[in-house]
Amino acid sequence: MSASLKRAARRLAGVALRRARLGTASDGDVTGIVSPEPARHAWTPRRIRTASACRTFAAAALCCIAALHTGAAHAAALQVTPIRLDLAADRPAAVLTLHNVGSTPLNAQVRVFAWSQSADEDHLERTDNIVASPPIVQVAPGADQTVRILRVAKGDVSGEETYRLLIDEIPNGQSADATGVRMQLRYSVPVFVGAPLDGKAPALQFALERAAMDGAMQGSAPPAPGLMLRAVNRDATHAQLSKVKLTWRDGQSTLLTPGLLGYALPHATRRWPIANAPADAREATLSLVVNGQPVTARVRVDSGAAAPADSTPAR
Secondary structure (H helix, E strand, C coil): CCCCHHHHHHHHHHHHHHHHHHCCCCCEEEECCCCCCCCCCCCCCCHHHHHHHHHHHHHHEEEEEEHHHCCCCCCEEEECCCEEEECCEECCCCEEEECCCCCCCCEEEEEEEEEEEECCCCEEECCCEEEECEEEEEEEECEEEEEEEEECCCCCCCCCCEEEEEEEEEECCCCHHHCCEEEEEEEEEEEEEEECCCCCCCCCCEEEEEEECCCCCCCCCCCCEEEEEEEEEECCCCCCEEEEEEEEECCCEEEEEEEEEEEEECEEEEEECCCCCCCCCCCEEEEEEEECCEEEEEEEEECCCCCCEEEEEEE
């Protein structure tokens, strides 16, 4: 296959991945593509409409590259455990383990950010309240390297504090032309300070919300509003949402995700798009897992007059 065709496939993949990152911002704890800065993108009507197409486009482009470089792809070698850390005033330190499953040494960097949410966005800001020691490590092939995560802020924990560790594999200078496609992982590990040890789920308020879709073709009917799931956390502790499913009045159901959907931090509001929702949907039964506990709630399209549904433990 010609070198020009390979270059074209790489350009196609690059465009797809950039679109996917902008259109499908996620609260997942592990991402497969390194981006230079923490993502701060929120769902907008345009991103709701194009998210599915971007995922498909990116997957096709990556498959194309894989076919071009069969046997030459260099898989990312970095693994990180655990994928969540909990600290407290009397437990100010924890250990992060970096493992190299590859055949060559790798370098990695650990950075610490204060994590907050507002206006339906994640915000990451550099902080000195928690430090990683050492912040840059080299891990030999097949070996482990431990990094201590230490809360150095003085005083008691007055409320839950939330942070993110970004762990990046640092490029070692190998050429993509020589080694094929090289994937580099970024791990985003949540750190909670002062979270309840029992993992009790906060009382969330859920509602369905319609977001107006823009960009209709001239002369065509305006697109139908996109349906979103809204979660309001007025509690002082975070909520981790997973295994989220909506069952509609006609008995059909929509699975938002079989795994982690995301987090609603204390006093934050989050929204997630619902793909392939019925056009005439007005209400549904929501089932999900919040902080490890099954929860059900009856949710309706919020007209602005009625209060959102409170979550209740499943029976």
